[in-house]
Amino acid sequence: MESLQDIAHQIYQKTGVMTSSKDVEKILSAAAATPHFWEIISLSQKPFSVVAEIIELLRQRNLLKVEKNGDIKFNSKGLEYLGSLKIAPKRTYTCHACEGRGINFSKLEDLIKKFDQVTVNRPKAISDYDQGFVTTQTVVGRIALLAERGDLEGKKLLVLGDDDLVSIAAGLSGMPTEIVVMEIDDRLVEYINEVANKYNLPIKAMKYDFRDKLPEEYVGYFDTFITDPPETIEALEICIGRGISALSKEGCAGYFGLTLIEASLEKWNVFQQILASKFKVVVTDIIHNFNHYVNWDYLLNTVGKQYEFVQVEPKLNWYRSSMYRIETLKDSKGIENEYKPCELYVDEEALIYRGDKA
Ligand SMILES: [Fe+2]
Missing domain, CATH: 1.10.10.10 (Winged helix-like DNA-binding domain superfamily/Winged helix DNA-binding domain)
Incomplete structure (x- = not known):
């Protein structure tokens, strides 16, 4: 061998x-x-x-x-x-109660219940925009994390792409003063505005493609942004660049998920250089496996048709990502100009790419 x-x-x-x-x-x-x-x-x-x-x-x-x-x-x-080769079965010691997030969910039971009730009719994930939303524990965990870091209560929050419905959880928490959602999928824009109206939440959702300039009034406007970008280098750069340019000054924060499933360490390295050198922001937290995604319907139609062992319904929420938190310094700088057409979803590490070749 x-x-x-x-x-x-x-x-x-x-x-x-x-x-x-x-x-x-x-x-x-x-x-x-x-x-x-x-x-x-x-x-x-x-x-x-x-x-x-x-x-x-x-x-x-x-x-x-x-x-x-x-x-x-x-x-x-x-x-x-x-x-x-002295290779032993992988050991795991992750805490079951918080699934490794380090958050005490017993204080969040009301929000979990409310979020599930309010979002029961949420739109289905579709492949057009690389959607696949996170579990309720993840959404509520994000709210707790932002709040604990001082980035939510009394703050203006930008949610850049929101198939996870973080805006609704944030609204239900009662903590932010204002929440703006910029989202490319019309179904989600409409849905989030409907829910916001019905429950009187301080959320405004609008259609936006992050390759376009940010609306003028929102440049330098927010305290915090959160997003879950597609994972080509171009998509990561433009999406986080937009988020940073929407922040108001130093000491503001951005949150986003990044996997090792669609992004190798080589890609992490390139992206971390962009964060440090081009955007001049600091990575303050990387929380391993913080984000757990609910299995999406189109998975087995889009990947690994040539392997018998892949064409099996997942028995767990296997797709996970690390949560990054970045913080701005006084000379941090995002991306303000329009962006040329670029590939957002597919590179050789993308999940869906292999399926196309199958
Ligand atoms: Fe725990």
């Missing part, structure tokens, strides 16, 4: 995603801990295409087999291989 280095190299050639021997090791360790493909991704925190191709390679080398229900099981040869 080839070395981890050889495997990493083959995977890189096949997927175009930089892959190291340590990445392969982490995926093997995750696969040793669970037979469920989507949980292997969740445990290993590596891009979809890399995980799928590694499992497929091990299957071809006859180190594991895929059972009728899609379960992935190492055989004795596979277990011997893992043993020879």
Whole structure:
């Protein structure tokens, strides 16, 4: 059997995603801990295409087999291989109550209940805008996090893209003085305004494409922004750049999710350089796996049709992202001008890209 280095190299050639021997090791360790493909991704925190191709390679080398229900099981040869490399099943110690967010949800039960009641008719996630919304615990966790950092109460909040309905949770919390939602999907704009009217929440939603300039009156207007951007470098840069230019002065904050499932560490590095050098903001927090996404209907139609072990309904909310918090300094600077057409959703690390090729 080839070395981890050889495997990493083959995977890189096949997927175009930089892959190291340590990445392969982490995926093997995750696969040793669970037979469920989507949980292997969740445990290993590596891009979809890399995980799928590694499992497929091990299957071809006859180190594991895929059972009728899609379960992935190492055989004795596979277990011997893992043993020879000293790879043990991945360990987890995450707190079940807060799912690792470090938030005491017992103080938030009312908000959780209200949010679920109010949003019961929410629009479905659609693939046109790369939608997939987060769990109620995540939305309410975000409200608690913003409030705890002093970025919510008595503040003006911008929500840039809101299929997660953070604006509604923020409104129901009663903490912000004003909430503006800029959103590309007409269904969501209409829905959020309807809910705001019905429950008398201080929210205004409007249609906006973040490639366009911010409306003049909102440049330098807000205390805080929150967004959940698509994960090409272009989308990350323009989306966070818009958020920063909407903030009023130093000491304002921005929040956004970033995965390791659609963004490799290479991409994190490029983006962190943009944050530090181009925008001159500080990363104050990165909270691992803070954001958990509800499984979306179109997943199995769009990814991994060529792999039997992928075409299995997820048994857990496997798609997760880290929560970033950035804070502005006195010479922080976002993006104010119009942006040329650019690809927002698809690069070689994107989940949906492989599906297109399938
Ligand atoms: Fe906890």
